[in-house]
Amino acid sequence: MEEHIEYHMDGTIRVKGHKLGDKAEGYWEWFRTDGTKLRSGHFVKGNPTGEWVTYDQKGEVHTVTVLKEK
Secondary structure, eight states: OEEEEEEOTTSSEEEEEEEETTEEEEEEEEEOTTSOEEEEEEEETTEEEEEEEEEOTTSOEEEEEEEOOO
16 A cells, blocks of 8 residues: 645645555545644545544544445
C-alpha cells in the first residue's frame, strides 16, 4: 500500500489515507484548514464501508454512519 496525502491551498493537510493501486484502501481522514478533523472512515477496494464519522467545528463527533461493504 502507498500513502496518499492531499493538501489545501494553504499547505495544510486536506486528506490522508492509503491506496492500493489506484483505489483507496483502509482508514482515511479529512481535515479542515485549521487542522480539525472533518470526516473519517474506511475503504475496501475503493468502496467506503463500515463506520464513517463526521466531526463538528471543534473536532467532536457529530454523526456516525455505518455503511455495508459492497
